[in-house]
Amino acid sequence: MLIVACIKQVPDTTQVQIDPVTNTLVREGIPFIVNPYDTHALEEALRLKDRFGCRVAAISMGPPNAEGTLRKALALGVDFAILLSDRVFGGADTLATSNVLSAAISKLHTEIDEVGLVLCGKQTIDGDTAQVGPGIATRLAYQQLTLVDNVEDIDLSAKRIRVRRKLEGRHEIVEAPLPAMLTVVRELNRPRYPTVPMRLTAVNAKVEVWNNQVLMLDEQSIGLKGSPTWVSKIFSPERAKGEILGDGFADPEGTANMLIEKLLDKDMLTV
Amino acid sequence: MSQQAALFTPLLVASVVFFSWSLYRRLSLVGLGKPESGKIDFASSIKHMLVYAIGQRRVLRQPFGFNHFIFFWACIFLIFVNVEFMLEGIFPAISLAGLPAPIYFSICLVSDILSSLAALAVVIAVIRRVFFPPYPQARTLEAFFLLAVIGVHMLAYLGICATEIALGEESAAAYMPVASQLAGFMGGMTANGLASLHTFFWWTHAIALMIFLNLLIPYSKHLHVFTAIANCFLRREDKPSIQPLEEFVAGNVFGTGQVDRFSRKDLFDSFACTKCGRCQMVCPAGNTGKQLNPRAVINDIKVNLLKNGPLLKQGHKAVMPLIGDTGEGSVPEEALWDCTTCGACMEACPVFIKQMPKMLLMRRHLVEEEAKFPEELxxxxxxxxxxxxxxxxxxxxxxxxxxxxxxxxxxxxxxxxxxxxxxxxxxxxxxxxxxxxxxxxxxxxxxxxxxxxxxxxxxxxxxxxxxxxxxxxxxxxxxxxxxxxxxxxxxxxxxxxxxxxxxxxxxxxxxxxxxxxxxxxxxxxxxxxxxxxxxxxxxxxxxxxxxxxxxxxxxxxxxxxxxxxxxxxxxxxxxxxxxxxxxxxxxxxxxxxxxxxxxxxxxxxxxxxxxxxxxxxxxxxxxxxxxxxxxxxxxxxxxxxxxxxxxxxxxxxxxxx
Structure with missing residues (x-):
């Protein structure tokens, strides 16, 4: 069985600023990182590999320099690394992106091994749509299990999976037949760190590049042409000024309690 | 050949052969390590040996170090006397008494005083180890047995001298105040009784000597009588102790996860340790109830080398992990993470063992080869x-x-x-x-x-x-x-x-x-x-x-x-x-x-x-x-x-x- 982890190279958003004139992201000189949620998807795929001995493919759609992201996946132990890169893929929205990724997963399914599981991060930190994973599940008619924070049980022979979903204020345990697409949250696991020998091997390992001559998708369904969604404007919202509550000097205990209540109220603290 | 010589000669020859073989067998394991880079500066090496080994400078930093100073000098001096003893045992004609009188009398005087002081030092050391041990785990059978043999050896030497004086056979009696005093107690004994007593002391002394050669020096921490001196000689003044570079090319191995990945000097360090515990007494981790104990780390390396070394030498696999919770001979992972690299252990060691850098080499193995480290990292x-x-x-x-x-x-x-x-x-x-x-x-x-x-x-x-x-x-x-x-x-x-x-x-x-x-x-x-x-x-x-x-x-x-x-x-x-x-x-x-x-x-x-x-x-x-x-x-x-x-x-x- 093959497990596919979808990963994306994203700009390190803590270092991204928005150009106030053009309202676009200033990307120059900003280092790229692997989308943090995707690192958990990758980790879960590698854990299943360690447990069941299945193989793992990491796929990523992006410009040629996204190869670095796939090398990191190779250093962590994936068996195949495939970069989906072509000018015609560029400018894609979530629909067009999921078309390309689905086509690649189908190709892996026919050419390498039966795909049992596709793992994605719950969303990317640059686009924040959380739509690509579900889009893939829809295109491929896989079961769709989003916001997974724990894989409760997986039975490869019976082709069933049971997972826990992290919802607001509660958990939900759901079961589904394989193949399935999971989007995962950070609580799922703790990503591993690459060993030096693996890093050095990854430097010369093969990253396959698939362009549209390989996938042969209709140009109307990919890239800018295949994208019904257009970004008309990006801007930093005006932030309402915070208010100062209580008096930490006069009443430290009461003020601290007020803070705790506010945090509880906003679900930023659990008791 | 006298009866005594007939018995002693083969024993001594066998002892010397066994001693050499034991030393070779153990110390040759050091060769499994990686060669050290850099040259030895002969002049400063000699200086270090004189100041720190012969002069015992770091040993004397602690008040109790004076006791060791007595042992050390008694040991150095009595080497001459013991060589004479061994030779005289085989060829009774060879005797220091043949030397010019002033030299012979001086040797007798110094030996008499030093062996008495050493015997006293043994008593003090035993009392200290029982009532005020340097560290809680210091009351070992090894330590007490070692002290006992030193004590017996000193007393037997004094006994031999005393009986010789009582028999009137010792020309230097006037220069042996302690032995003369003991001879005074033997006044009432017959010549035959004295001769038997002499034989008793003589053989006690001979057996103690053979225990040193065949057991204590090669197989206990007493090996330090050689290795500690050599370690002072081999000291490198590379302060601060920085870690060696690694070459990041595929196929290389990183860090030290097996004992033969240490350098030769690292392995030799483990043989130089006397378990004095100075490193453990100054270690911030050891002092605050953590797992790390630098003395134990050095001991683990030695035990691991003795266990795995002979196997590795023959091309077999190691059987004892260098890092793990499997007991003596393996360094617990947690202990390695306890080190603050403050360097206090190295500063305290009287014989320049470098504890801290070894731990960092093992950390490298954990991080680089196994990606195993506390999750906060x-x-x-x-x-x-x-x-x-x-x-x-x-x-x-x-x-x-x-x-x-x-x-x-x-x-x-x-x-x-x-x-x-x-x-x-x-x-x-x-x-x-x-x-x-x-x-x-x-x-x-x-x-x-x-x-x-x-x-x-x-x-x-x-x-x-x-x-x-x-x-x-x-x-x-x-x-x-x-x-x-x-x-x-x-x-x-x-x-x-x-x-x-x-x-x-x-x-x-x-x-x-x-x-x-x-x-x-x-x-x-x-x-x-x-x-x-x-x-x-x-x-x-x-x-x-x-x-x-x-x-x-x-x-x-x-x-x-x-x-x-x-x-x-x-x-x-x-x-x-x-x-x-x-x-x-x-x-x-x-x-x-x-x-x-x-x-x-x-x-x-x-x-x-x-x-x-x-x-x-x-x-x-x-x-x-x-x-x-x-x-x-x-x-x-x-x-x-x-x-x-x-x-x-x-x-x-x-x-x-």
Whole structure:
């Protein structure tokens, strides 16, 4: 069985600023990182590999320099690394992106091994749509299990999976037949760190590049042409000024309690 | 040939052969290690051997070391007497008595006194080990048996002399006060009785000698009589002890995960250890109830080598893991993470065993080969890789500390010094005050200086000490390339970790620049009058100075911060019990800054409590990590009336306020 982890190279958003004139992201000189949620998807795929001995493919759609992201996946132990890169893929929205990724997963399914599981991060930190994973599940008619924070049980022979979903204020345990697409949250696991020998091997390992001559998708369904969604404007919202509550000097205990209540109220603290 | 000689000769020959074979068998295992690079400077090696082995300088640092001094000199002297004894046993005609009388009488006098003193030293050592052991695990059968054999050996020697005197066979009787005294007690005995007693002592002495040769020297910690002396000879003055470079090419093995991955000197160190426990007594981890015990680490390496060495030599696989919780012979992982790399163990060791660097080699194995480390470190490692600082703050924020000041970028030909601000000085809110104080003082002195701003990257100290050599190597290369590109010739650091890394570790990358810690530069500026004091900062009250390990013990900078405090406040800072080369770590070195401390007492609490015994108003530090540890420690022990100041802040009080 093959497990596919979808990963994306994203700009390190803590270092991204928005150009106030053009309202676009200033990307120059900003280092790229692997989308943090995707690192958990990758980790879960590698854990299943360690447990069941299945193989793992990491796929990523992006410009040629996204190869670095796939090398990191190779250093962590994936068996195949495939970069989906072509000018015609560029400018894609979530629909067009999921078309390309689905086509690649189908190709892996026919050419390498039966795909049992596709793992994605719950969303990317640059686009924040959380739509690509579900889009893939829809295109491929896989079961769709989003916001997974724990894989409760997986039975490869019976082709069933049971997972826990992290919802607001509660958990939900759901079961589904394989193949399935999971989007995962950070609580799922703790990503591993690459060993030096693996890093050095990854430097010369093969990253396959698939362009549209390989996938042969209709140009109307990919890239800018295949994208019904257009970004008309990006801007930093005006932030309402915070208010100062209580008096930490006069009443430290009461003020601290007020803070705790506010945090509880906003679900930023659990008791 | 006499009956005695007929019996003794084959025994002695067999003993000497077995002794040589035992020594060879054990010590040849050292050859499994990797060859050391660098040459030995013969003159300084001889000097070290004379001062530290023969002169016992480090042994004598502890009052009880005098007892060992007696053993040592009794042993050295009695070697001559014992050689005579062995030869006389085979060829009765050979005797020291054949030497010219003054020489012979002198030898007799010294032997008599030294063996009596050594016998007394045995009694003292036994009492000490029973009632005041150097460390709780010191009451071993090995130690007591060893002392007993030394004692018996000395008494038997005196017994032989005494019976000879009583028999009237000893011409030097007048020069053997103790043996003569003993002979006095034998007055009533017959010649036959005396002869039997002589034979008894003679054979007791002979057997004790053979126990030394065949059991104690090769197979117990008593091996140190040879190896410790050799270890002093082999001492390298490579201070501070930096870790070797690694070559990152596929197929290489990283760190030390198996005993034959140590260097030969590392392996020899394990044979030089006498289990005196000095390292364990000064270790911050060992002193606060953690798993790490540097003595045990060295012992584990020895036990592991003795177990695996013969197998590895024959091409078999090792059977005992070097790192693991499997008991003696394996170093527990947790112990390796306990080390603060403060270097106190190496400073305490009388025979220059290097405990700390071995632990870092094993950390390398865990991080680089197995990616196994405490989970808190994952964030640190990733932050270092993606944002070149431990907190993962955006590099663009490196200059936020000087938003209220006008600070120049470093530019070749325009600015003289590079102020390498360091991560703590750039990002940590408390330490940013120190950076501002330092910057203001430099301007006050008219120093021309600049910064790298967001181009500055972490020096990588924590990474290297934590065993992540791969990422350290990358950061070091990038920093060195940047320094070279910018034409940096002089660097000021306010962090002893940056200081030591730039000054010592980066030399391995070909960086030869002047690196100065701010305490040294400020001291010079005050002394040369370029910084003028406005008043004496008496408002700081009673001060006490805490030595940073990386400034003091690792780089021998002890005076500059003290002189600075003294000139700024007009009073010499108080000293803690453990200060200068014996200073106790704050607990944050060796990457421990980024690790939780859950076991035992917190190291910073231990140190803060020690500082508080001096009733200070201000505790002075010279390191951002010490600053954090003391700030936290004072809050924890609820001594919030006491201030912590960096030496730059102390000076700023006297100059700017």
């Amino acid at each position: 994952l964030n640190l490692f990733e932050n270092m890789e993606s944002r070149s600082n431990p907190w993962g703050i955006a590099p663009s924020e490196r200059t936020k500390w000087c938003s209220q000041l006008s600070v120049n970028p470093f530019e070749q030909g325009v600015t003289e010094y590079l102020l390498f601000v360091g991560c703590a000085g750039s990002f940590d809110s408390r330490n940013k005050h120190v950076t501002v104080a330092l910057a203001t003082l430099l301007d006050n002195a008219g120093i021309s200086w600049g910064i790298l701003g967001k181009e500055e990257k972490c020096c990588g100290d924590s990474l290297r000490r934590l065993g992540n050599e791969f990422v350290f190597d990358r950061l070091a290369r990038e920093n060195v390339a940047l320094f070279k590109e910018k034409g940096v010739k002089k660097i000021i650091t306010q962090c002893p970790h940056c200081f030591s890394t730039l000054k010592n570790d980066y030399r391995q990358y070909g960086l030869e620049v002047e690196v100065v810690h701010h305490s040294e530069l400020l001291r010079d500026l005050v002394q040369s009058g370029r910084i003028k004091l406005q008043h004496q900062a008496t408002e700081l009250g009673q001060t006490v100075f805490h030595d940073s390990c990386y400034l003091g013990r690792h780089n021998d900078v002890y005076e500059a911060p003290r002189a600075l405090i003294a000139s700024a406040t007009g009073a010499i800072p108080a000293e803690m019990e453990r200060s200068r080369e014996n200073a106790f770590c704050c607990g944050a070195g060796g990457g421990r800054m980024w690790l939780e401390e859950t076991e035992g007492e917190r190291i910073n609490h231990n140190r803060v409590k020690e500082a508080l015994t001096k009733n200070p108003d201000t505790i002075c530090v010279s390191c951002p990590y010490c600053m954090t540890m003391f700030e936290d420690g004072l809050k924890d022990v609820k001594a919030e009336g006491v201030r912590i100041r960096d030496v730059a802040e102390v000076l700023a009080e006297a100059v700017l306020h």
